Amino acid sequence: MSALHAWLTLRGHGVSERLFAWVRLSRFALAALIGVLSPATYNKATRLVVQKQIYFTAWQILPGFAAFSALFSFLIIEIVGSTARKYGFYDYALELIVRILVLEILPLMTVLFIALRTGAAMNTEVALMKIQNELDALQRIGIDPMRLELLPRVVGGTISVLALTAVNIVVALWLTHLLIVDFNPWTLTTGDFTRMIGRVLDIPAMIVLWGKTLAFGFAVTVIPISEGLSTPKKLFHAPISVLRGMVRLFFSLMLIEAAALGIVYL
Amino acid sequence: MLDSTDKPAAKKRVILLAGDAERRQLIEEHPQAILVSENLPLRANLSVLENLTVVLQFRTNTYIGEANNTALTLLKQAGYADCAEQRDPDLTYEERFVAKLLRAVVLTPPIILIDRPAQLLPDSNYPFFLNRLLLALEGRFEQCWILDYAWNAPLYSRRA
Numbered sequence: 001m002s003a004l005h006a007w008l009t010l011r012g013h014g015v016s017e018r019l020f021a022w023v024r025l026s027r028f029a030l031a032a033l034i035g036v037l038s039p040a041t042y043n044k045a046t047r048l049v050v051q052k053q054i055y056f057t058a059w060q061i062l063p064g065f066a067a068f069s070a071l072f073s074f075l076i077i078e079i080v081g082s083t084a085r086k087y088g089f090y091d092y093a094l095e096l097i098v099r100i101l102v103l104e105i106l107p108l109m110t111v112l113f114i115a116l117r118t119g120a121a122m123n124t125e126v127a128l129m130k131i132q133n134e135l136d137a138l139q140r141i142g143i144d145p146m147r148l149e150l151l152p153r154v155v156g157g158t159i160s161v162l163a164l165t166a167v168n169i170v171v172a173l174w175l176t177h178l179l180i181v182d183f184n185p186w187t188l189t190t191g192d193f194t195r196m197i198g199r200v201l202d203i204p205a206m207i208v209l210w211g212k213t214l215a216f217g218f219a220v221t222v223i224p225i226s227e228g229l230s231t232p233k234k235l236f237h238a239p240i241s242v243l244r245g246m247v248r249l250f251f252s253l254m255l256i257e258a259a260a261l262g263i264v265y266l
Numbered sequence: 267m268l269d270s271t272d273k274p275a276a277k278k279r280v281i282l283l284a285g286d287a288e289r290r291q292l293i294e295e296h297p298q299a300i301l302v303s304e305n306l307p308l309r310a311n312l313s314v315l316e317n318l319t320v321v322l323q324f325r326t327n328t329y330i331g332e333a334n335n336t337a338l339t340l341l342k343q344a345g346y347a348d349c350a351e352q353r354d355p356d357l358t359y360e361e362r363f364v365a366k367l368l369r370a371v372v373l374t375p376p377i378i379l380i381d382r383p384a385q386l387l388p389d390s391n392y393p394f395f396l397n398r399l400l401l402a403l404e405g406r407f408e409q410c411w412i413l414d415y416a417w418n419a420p421l422y423s424r425r426a
Contacts, residue, residue, distance in 0.1 A: 045324035125311065137306035141321065141373060148324050 021230070025248065028226040029218070035151045046152045053156025057118045058163050065113065066167055069106065073172040076101050077179050090184075094196045097176050102201070103209055103264075106168045108257055111216035114161055115249050119224045122153060123245040126228025127238045135229075150225050158217030165213045173197070205264070212260040216253060223249040277409050278400050280393075282416040289381070289413055299377035299411070300370040302363070304385040308354045314341070314365040315350040322372045340368050344402055359387050360395065367399070371406050378410045384418060393422045 035041050077097055084093035129135050135145040181193050201209075227245030231237050283289045293301065308317045318337035323330060341347045341364075349361040357365065363386045370378045383392045400410055414422075 043324065043327045044329060045320055045327070048323065048330060128310070132307055132310060133305060134307055134309055137308075140306055141300050141369065143321060143324055148320070
């Protein structure tokens with residue numbers, strides 16, 4: 001009986017700890033949202049940190065990531081195009097590609113890449129800043145670390161996710177036109193392509209697409225930063241913080257994706 | 267609490283304390299002072315110059331070039347311009363201390379408190395080093411108080 005009691009206490013403690021972590025994350029997300037929207041946050045120093053964040057998150061990886069994305073898009077377009085041709089649905093190939101690739105796969109792939117590369121780095125950096133007392137040091141000398149170090153990362157990271165997604169979508173649409181219309185012009189014309197784009201990427205679809213991407217960008221920066229900030233001041237907690245941050249980020253991204261799918265298809 | 271003011275840097279005061287409680291109390295009593303302490307590290311992934319520039323730019327909203335020039339001038343004045351591009355883990359104790367002190371100087375506080383210099387400069391004759399450094403930076407700060415323990419008083423004698 002006492003073993004059962006101990007087990008239940010342990011489970012209950014774990015559940016309440018997880019719940020508390022989500023509450024803490026929500027509070028930080030709200031504070032970050034208010035901070036990001038407040039003009040008082042920005043000055044020459046914070047804008048410079050935003051620029052650096054965009055450089056490290058988007059600009060530095062742009063050629064390689066765009067090439068990878070083009071290759072990935074090429075494969076998907078070829079698979080969908082050849083399968084549609086085989087079953088006599090080639091007229092629907094364009095719409096299928098745009099719906100699958102542009103609206104769903106590319107935004108998710110972009111944010112997962114940013115999460116792995118920048119999110120993990122951001123989580124580690126903030127955790128180490130917390131452990132080594134760097135944030136307290138800034139606070140103690142009268143510099144608001146939220147304004148100088150954290151909010152610019154949220155802004156820069158979000159802009160980067162939006163920009164990389166936009167680049168990937170443009171590359172994918174250009175490849176779609178090239179492979180489906182230009183190289184196989186016997187069934188579809190440029191007019192079909194333009195009409196299909198207008199039909200599939202209508203205003204509601206664009207609102208959902210960019211709303212989702214914006215939420216992805218916000219999550220991929222806010223969750224790692226919040227986890228980093230809640231790291232206890234002991235060095236061995238740094239990897240645990242990154243692990244928790246990445247798991248929480250993954251679930252949040254899946255939740256955003258599911259919510260966007262629900263809005264579009266339900 | 268013992269108090270002494272050395273000649274070379276007239277704005278320098280050495281405050282010798284009986285213990286940690288007295289030290290904490292003194293720091294709490296001067297919230298307007300900027301602390302230079304072992305517990306307040308530099309930003310580890312920024313160079314010395316960036317550590318100074320970012321603080322200066324944030325406080326004064328100046329352009330990066332202007333902030334860089336000011337920071338570099340200060341480093342040259344202190345005689346430590348060579349470490350401008352180095353990051354915290356690559357710095358010697360003296361270089362790290364200079365970076366921390368200049369970070370406080372650029373904020374132009376009424377008082378700079380150097381907290382337990384023996385912790386910041388463990389392998390050097392720190393009273394001599396501090397005297398020389400503060401003399402080099404004369405005119406850049408209002409008041410600089412050195413908080414040390416009374417048992418280190420012999421180190422501050424004129425021959426030290």
